[in-house]
């Protein structure tokens with residue numbers, strides 16, 4: 001298949017191109033597009049065949065449900081059994097934005113889109129290209145991250161091209177995304193609203209709106225026998241090709257330990273990648289050092305994480321040693337992705 005690649009400026013949206021992309025979706029085709037979190041691979045959420053194509057293009061396990069993207073809050077009512085009051089409270093505060101709600105689906109959404117589940121994940125993105133595309137389509141775009149299953153999520157069109165060129169109808173290049181990590185998922189079908197995936201909207205932010213909210217125990221104990229409730233969270237994910245080891249502890253000890261490990265690996269003839277920060281990038285004399293951003297600016301760390309993991313793939317390093325980050329607020333989402341990328345391979349110093 002020949003994949004059409006087009007550039008769209010998010011500030012001056014080319015409406016003709018968007019209408020054409022909307023037609024592709026209406027006709028059952030697949031279009032990758034930017035959102036504020038990561039690039040999504042879109043298909044018509046109400047078309048079972050389109051959803052099947054999404055799984056096929058990504059090589060995604062068929063029990064891993066897709067997120068349905070809408071462009072106005074009231075359209076949510078068309079695809080769910082009922083909208084609980086918390087959904088409106090959260091929507092008012094965090095939509096458009098990086099938050100996904102899980103609700104009971106009705107029969108307008110096929111099981112192919114929800115991986116066989118009776119619930120559906122819904123998000124209203126803020127990215128102007130994403131919203132224009134939703135408006136130009138049926139209004140319901142099923143879109144998981146636009147990467148090959150298991151690889152780091154795409155934060156630039158180049159990453160989508162790497163993974164999906166030749167497998168889908170069109171890729172819209174809208175430049176680099178703003179947030180860089182996937183949305184926070186909140187399950188409203190449980191008695192107590194439950195975070196199934198941490199993201200830019202943090203537990204603390206949700207607590208300001210909801211009386212009660214908890215974190216899926218399967219997430220906290222991600223290396224134990226408890227299964228996470230979001231099917232996608234159980235797979236090894238975001239993984240670079242090289243083995244990745246996360247070193248945790250006091251900053252100076254972490255630097256010393258990474259240097260020690262690096263020395264040993266280099267002696268064995270291995271090429272080593274080091275994931276460092278603005279504050280520490282000059283402290284590693286050996287190894288290929290990539291700087292993820294400043295510890296003073298957590299947002300920059302989130303934004304660069306997946307791109308850096310892909311960069312190590314391109315450099316073909318044999319092993320990656322990474323510093324770790326605080327587990328508070330947005331740091332929780334960053335650490336969740338890093339731990340998964342490392343297959344929970346952590347060294348405490």
Ligand code: AMP
Nearest residue numbers: 065119120121144145182230231232233
């Ligand atoms: P992605 O869009 O690639 O980030 O994947 C969507 C994520 O949402 C995956 O982790 C899914 O398991 C999760 N998800 C989607 N729908 C549901 C649902 N109905 N219940 C629980 N998790 C869901």
Ligand code: MG
Nearest residue numbers: 144145153232
């Ligand atoms: Mg994904």
